[in-house]
Amino acid sequence: MRWTLLAVLLFASAAMAKDVDVPVVYYRLGNGLKVVISEAHAAPTVTVAVYYGIGFRVEPKGQTGFAHLFEHMMFQGSAHVKKAEHAKIVEQNGGVMNGSTRLDFTNYFETLPSNAVETALWLESDRMRSLDVNEENLKNQQNVVSEEIRVNVLNQPYALFEWLDIWQAANQNWYNAHNFYGDLHDVEAAKIADVRQFFKTYYAPNNAVLAVVGDVDPAAVRPMVEKYFADIPLQSVPERPDISEPKQTKEKRLTETDKLANVPAFAMAYHVADHDSADFAPTVLLDLILQGDDSSRLFQRLVKEKEIALDWAGGINFELGNEFDYDGPMLMVSRATYKPGHGGAEILKEADAVVHDLQQHGVTKKELEAAKVRFRSNFYSQLESTFGKANLLASFALFNDDPQRINKVVAQYDAVTAEQIQSVAQRYLVPENRTSIDRVPEKK
Amino acid sequence: MRRLLIFFIALPLFAQQPPPAPPKPVQWPPMTEKKLDNGLTVVLVPLHNVPKVECDLSFLAGRGSAVAQLAARVLPEGTATRSSKQIKEELRAIGGDLSVNTDPDSTTITSSALSDFTPRLFEIVSDIAQHASYPKSEVELAKTNFANEIEEERSQPDFLAEEQLAKAVYGAHPYGFTVPDPKALPKVTASSLKEFAAARYVPNNAVLIVVGDIEPGAAFAEAKKAFGGWKRGAAQPAVPTAFPKREKRTVYFIDRPGSVQSTIYIGAIAPPRKSPDYIALRTADTILGGAFYSRLTRNIRESKGYSYSPTSFAVLRRYAGEVTTTAAVRNEVTGPAILEMLYEMDRMRVEPVTKEELDSAKTYSNGTMALELESQAGFAQRIRTLYIYDLPRDFLTTFSEKINALTPADIGNAAAKYFDTYRGAIVIVGDYKAVKAQVAPFGDVVVVK
Numbered sequence: 001m002r003w004t005l006l007a008v009l010l011f012a013s014a015a016m017a018k019d020v021d022v023p024v025v026y027y028r029l030g031n032g033l034k035v036v037i038s039e040a041h042a043a044p045t046v047t048v049a050v051y052y053g054i055g056f057r058v059e060p061k062g063q064t065g066f067a068h069l070f071e072h073m074m075f076q077g078s079a080h081v082k083k084a085e086h087a088k089i090v091e092q093n094g095g096v097m098n099g100s101t102r103l104d105f106t107n108y109f110e111t112l113p114s115n116a117v118e119t120a121l122w123l124e125s126d127r128m129r130s131l132d133v134n135e136e137n138l139k140n141q142q143n144v145v146s147e148e149i150r151v152n153v154l155n156q157p158y159a160l161f162e163w164l165d166i167w168q169a170a171n172q173n174w175y176n177a178h179n180f181y182g183d184l185h186d187v188e189a190a191k192i193a194d195v196r197q198f199f200k201t202y203y204a205p206n207n208a209v210l211a212v213v214g215d216v217d218p219a220a221v222r223p224m225v226e227k228y229f230a231d232i233p234l235q236s237v238p239e240r241p242d243i244s245e246p247k248q249t250k251e252k253r254l255t256e257t258d259k260l261a262n263v264p265a266f267a268m269a270y271h272v273a274d275h276d277s278a279d280f281a282p283t284v285l286l287d288l289i290l291q292g293d294d295s296s297r298l299f300q301r302l303v304k305e306k307e308i309a310l311d312w313a314g315g316i317n318f319e320l321g322n323e324f325d326y327d328g329p330m331l332m333v334s335r336a337t338y339k340p341g342h343g344g345a346e347i348l349k350e351a352d353a354v355v356h357d358l359q360q361h362g363v364t365k366k367e368l369e370a371a372k373v374r375f376r377s378n379f380y381s382q383l384e385s386t387f388g389k390a391n392l393l394a395s396f397a398l399f400n401d402d403p404q405r406i407n408k409v410v411a412q413y414d415a416v417t418a419e420q421i422q423s424v425a426q427r428y429l430v431p432e433n434r435t436s437i438d439r440v441p442e443k444k
Numbered sequence: 445m446r447r448l449l450i451f452f453i454a455l456p457l458f459a460q461q462p463p464p465a466p467p468k469p470v471q472w473p474p475m476t477e478k479k480l481d482n483g484l485t486v487v488l489v490p491l492h493n494v495p496k497v498e499c500d501l502s503f504l505a506g507r508g509s510a511v512a513q514l515a516a517r518v519l520p521e522g523t524a525t526r527s528s529k530q531i532k533e534e535l536r537a538i539g540g541d542l543s544v545n546t547d548p549d550s551t552t553i554t555s556s557a558l559s560d561f562t563p564r565l566f567e568i569v570s571d572i573a574q575h576a577s578y579p580k581s582e583v584e585l586a587k588t589n590f591a592n593e594i595e596e597e598r599s600q601p602d603f604l605a606e607e608q609l610a611k612a613v614y615g616a617h618p619y620g621f622t623v624p625d626p627k628a629l630p631k632v633t634a635s636s637l638k639e640f641a642a643a644r645y646v647p648n649n650a651v652l653i654v655v656g657d658i659e660p661g662a663a664f665a666e667a668k669k670a671f672g673g674w675k676r677g678a679a680q681p682a683v684p685t686a687f688p689k690r691e692k693r694t695v696y697f698i699d700r701p702g703s704v705q706s707t708i709y710i711g712a713i714a715p716p717r718k719s720p721d722y723i724a725l726r727t728a729d730t731i732l733g734g735a736f737y738s739r740l741t742r743n744i745r746e747s748k749g750y751s752y753s754p755t756s757f758a759v760l761r762r763y764a765g766e767v768t769t770t771a772a773v774r775n776e777v778t779g780p781a782i783l784e785m786l787y788e789m790d791r792m793r794v795e796p797v798t799k800e801e802l803d804s805a806k807t808y809s810n811g812t813m814a815l816e817l818e819s820q821a822g823f824a825q826r827i828r829t830l831y832i833y834d835l836p837r838d839f840l841t842t843f844s845e846k847i848n849a850l851t852p853a854d855i856g857n858a859a860a861k862y863f864d865t866y867r868g869a870i871v872i873v874g875d876y877k878a879v880k881a882q883v884a885p886f887g888d889v890v891v892v893k
Contacts, residue, residue, distance in 0.1 A: 018495035018560060018657075042493035043817035044468050080461070084746050087737040092804040093464055094811015097736070111818070113811045115465040122462050143749025147705070151752050151772040155705045157599040215468075259702045263596040293541070295532035303589075304528070310589050310596070339592055370537040377539025377558050380494040385818040 020383060022406045025218040026397065031234040032206025035225055036393045036403045037218040040386060046214030047386035048120035049109035050128065051394040054202035056180040057103045057328060058241055060194075065182010068101040069145050069190055070198050074108060075099065076137040079130035083137060086123055093119050102320055103180075104327040105398060111387055114215035118224050121212070125228035128208070131199045138192050145187050153181055157261035161439050162335040163319050166269045169254055170435035175243040176329050204235035209397040211390040245271065245329035252435040255344070261441045263310070266344045268351070268436035269331040270428055272316060275399070281413050282420035283428065284323050287316055287332055288371045289363055289421070290354065292378075295370075297354045302336065306350055309336035322382065324409075325395040344438025355429045362422035375413050470814045472840045475827065476660045482676045483648025486667050487827055488660040491820055496539070497559040497656035498820040500552055501569055502828055504680065504762075505644040507546035508618025510628050514586060515640040516544045516551045521582040523575040528582060531568065538564050542572075548619045549762045550832050551645070556821065559657035566670035573650075574674050576641055583634040591626035601707035601772070601873040604698050608892055609711045612696055612869035613766050615688035646677025651831040655824040685763050687713060690867040693887040699876040706778040706874035706883075710785055711768040712864035717760035717833035723846045724858035725767070729758040730805040731855065732792050732863070733769055737804070739788045744771055750781045758862075762833050767862050775875060779882030782870065786886075792859035796852040809847050813840070 025037040059067040077083040090097040095112025108127075110120040153159045164181060171177035210229065212221050248271060258265075273279035291298045291314040302309040314334035316323045338347060363371075382388045389406075397403040476488040507513050520542055521528040535542055538561035544553050553572060557565040597603040607622040614620035652671065654663055690713070715721055726734075733740035733756030744754040754771035769789060773781040797805075816822050830839055870886055872879070883889060 018558070020494060040493070042491065043814065044470055045815055045818060084737065084742060087741075088804070089461060091735050091737045091808045094467075094807045094814070096812060096815065111815060113467060113814055115467050117465075118462045119464050140746065140749045144745055144752055147750070147772065147774060148752035150705045150774060155601060155703055155707075155772070157596070260599055260700075261596075262599045263592055293532065293536055295529065295536045300529060304585070307585055307588075310592050337592075337596055339588070366537075370533065373539045373558065374536050377496065380496050380539075380558070384494045384496070384820065387818075 019410065020380060022383065022389065024393065024403050024406065026403050029205065029226070029230050031230065031232055032204075033229055033232070034209040034397045034401070036209060036211045036397050037216070037221050038213045038389060038393060039216055039218055040213060040389065041215050043386070044114055044215050045111060045386055046114040046117045046120070046212065046216050047109055047111045047390045048117065048124060049107055049211045049387070049390040049394055050124045051105045051107045051209045051211070051398050052203055053104070053207045053398055054106055055102050055104040057175050057243060061174060062186070063190065063194070064179045064186045065145070065149070066186070066190060066194065066198065067106060068182060069141065069187055070195060071099045071101045071106050072141040072145055073133050073137065073195050074127055074131065076133045076141060078127040078132050081123060081126050086127070089119065089123060095120070102325065103317070105325070105395070107391070107394070109387060109390065117212065117216055117221065121224050121228050124210070125232065128203060128205065128229070129232045131203070133192070133195060135192050138190065138195060142188055142190065145182070146184055149181050149184060149187070155260070157258060158265050158439060159258070160319070161256060161265070161437055162267040162333055165256065165437055166267050166333060166435060167331065169252060169437060170248070170269045170271065170331055171245055171329065173243060173245050175241060176245055200235065201238065204237050205229060205232045206234040207237045209394045211394040211397070213390040213393065214386040243328045248433050248435070251431040253344070254435070254437045256437055256439045257442045258439050259442050261439070263337050264340060264438070264440045265335070265337045266347050266436065266438050267333060267335045268348070268434055269333045270434050272330050272332045272428060273424070275327065279424050279428070282416050282424045283332070284316060285368070285371045285375060285413065285416050286421045286424055287314070288374050289367055290358070291315070291334055292371065292374050297358065298334065298351060301354050302347065302350055307339070308342045308347060308350065309338045312336045324392055327399040344436060348436060352431070355425065359422065359426045359429070363418050365418065368418050368421070372414055372416070376410055379409060470844075473817075474660070475837070476664065477837065478664060480647065480668060480672055482672070482674050484671055484674065485651040485831065486664060486671070487651060487653045487831070488658065488663050489655045489823065489827060490658055490660060491655050491817065491823060492657050493818065493820070495559045495657045496556055496820060497562045497565065497654065497658055498556045498824045499565055499569055500554050500653045500824050500828060501573055501650060502550050502552040502653065502832060503645050503650045504549065504832065505551045505649070506548050506618055506683065507551070508548070508621045510624035510632055511636050511640050512551070513546055513624060514583070514590065514629070514632055515637040516546045517590060518578055518582050518586045518637060519544045519553070519576050519641065519645070520572050521586070522577045522579045523571045524577050525575070526571060531572070534568060540565055540568070542568070552828070554821070562658060562663060563666040563670070566666055570670040570674065573645055578634045578638045578641070580634055583637060587629045587632060591629050594623050594626045597623065601700060601703065601705070604700070604873045605707050605709045605871045608696050608698055608871045609709045609766070609768065609869060612694070612871065613711055613713050614764070617684055617687055619761065619764065643677065644680070647671065647674045648676050649680050651828070653824045653827050655827065656820045683763060687764050690869070693866055693868055693870065695870045695872065695883055695887045695889040697876055697883065697889055697891045698871070698873045699891060700873050701875055701877070703775070703873070703875040705772045705774055706781070706872050706879055707772045708778070708782060708785065709768055709770045709871040710782075710789070710865070710868055711766050711871070712862065712868035714758060714760055714765035714767045714862050716763055717765060717829070718835060719760070721858050721861065722760060724850055724854040725758050725760070725862055727802070727805050727809060727847065727850055728792055728855045728859045728863070729756050729767065730808060731797050731801050732756045732788060734758070735805070735808055739791070740769065740771070740785070743788060744781060744784050748784065750774070750777045750784070754785070760833075775878045778872070778874065778879040779885070782883070782886055786865050789863040789865050792863055793856070797855050799852070802850065802852055802855060806847050806850065810844050813843055
């Protein structure tokens, strides 16, 4: 009945809400593979995920989209699992599977009834050990990936401009500023030798994290992990190239025309502090205050008060992940569709008014507390599914070598002050640190 | 050389797929159902994965008119005692989210919060359901924004295809209505929305589903406190149950110049969700295209490379449903892709599925049903289907037994009955000039304006 009591407080402190403690078993195999096991018994399911420390950010120059094309090839066969059998085996065991390519990792995962955990480990070990693909598979997946780019980008209004275009416009270093989904021409030019070389270079146990999360006993999982993964040889993985982003010094405003859209849209992006900077947590809360939900300042101003935007959404690592699952230069992005008759300059003017107010007057105590509750609630949502938890644990292991961090996040964010948020707003949310794209329908 | 040696030694050890441990029977969380005096059905399900709670209040009020859709849209934008902004700020302070959605059968206030604040969430949802004030400014803003959103949706190929398919399958039935004509919106008045809300958003036409980190007894007491005083409403209007019978296959083409793909939907009418055919039909769909290792994916994607995500789905609703096969393919292979889609649907009707396919579909269906326990919102959505589609309350506990009893003949019969390639509708959104010749062989072509 604790919550009945709490309910009389309209704005209860975040510190009063229940804490979550995620059990974490973390160790490294002799070949360098990082292993995270976390038991959770709310559902009779388990997620097995392998995160490789290679994403589209550092794919080979001149081969845009290659990291993603390669991800598809990981489903095309390994020594004991022929083409299409991976999906077949997972589904025959009652599970679902997928893979995805992101800025700084590529992940492969299965969520299935927990009795099939060993099968999933065997499947992942087989492809880590022995990718086995040929020209025909490659040609097939080049076609599939080309259709993926058509269905998600080229045949859609707005063409994902809020990440594909804005990352290219806002950044200068090629690694942060190329077409992450890939030009069709580059996708079609890939060779089987490139695929094999990429596998050999990056898909090494010492460049990966294995996460096992769900209805399992870690003591029973450990010997299975040992059995399937311990003898996969380590490889020498190249140093990551310099992905640092030179400081932006001048505001960028771009206009694009859209052949398929009927209604105009707008996106803007600010460069934000590094993950390990003291400015980072205040930036995340600042983002929530500005655009975290329908009560946020930008939504209220642009959609409800000025009635210019039809919607307002945004965030850090927007549409690519969350505030924890990347490792490198980052943008805080906003995106809106807006009423015909208005324009991007007008949106910028209103957004600036919101930002100036916050820079001058800071945030209220009530606003700060509410943002912390919002953060906690969003964070718990990420912990809800075994996959969501695996994603955070694997990211913290891959990027910080510290999956225990999952239990320290909430306290860290609870400690942020109003002054820090104001200061971050003053230093980062300035026009010379911003890029915007006004995307207008082509005249018909 | 060391690597090679290890690899070589490893082979005999791990060549074989390890057999799974015996499956654990799924322990479905207990479902408590109670009825308040005002007719509100309250369903409580504890699910302690995270300290949050999902609270969905669902009304049997489908989306079949402009008024129904606008009434839902403006519902959370102000009550007698709270402005729209206050509602949103109070939600943020409890880690809450709230939205109102409509589908062909129902209107649902979907909400969640940190579970510490469950009573607070109930109180907000209850206030919205009972005392929505439909402020004039909010109604006017919603009308303008909704009209623009419809224009935006009409630039998306999947939206256009789904809208046309609903018309082709359900005809004049309310299920055939996807969104209003934007030009009709200015005429909608605030008072008509208020009247709709007063008549339809009533406790005796609603179910409240609470799933999450709760203790059912305590949560019920709180729910009773929040919703008990809500006044019962009048009886609800009957929904038509007659659906048109299609005579022949027709190709409906929506011209979208500049498209680099044809977005293809092939669909036909299916029975209500309550139908005894449901279990066999959903399994036939799994084998055809509902799972990744399905016939459509193997053929159209993994063998021919025509499409990224060919898929099929059987969506059964309260009064009828549809089976749909879909793929987005590059212009050059539009005709060949339609041919393969029809072929795979026909093959389901003609050739018995293999034992391996059926066994896999059974395990897959059982396993993915258990996966729904990973999400409070997802599980609430599953519970909701029991009420909106009027299903037996033992649906989950008997599901496995029913799935496991299916035979290849059951699948063949369901496919023969519902994968109706001869009277179905083929909807294509694409560049008509570019693919016209490729679609002509599949039936009379109606170019939709």
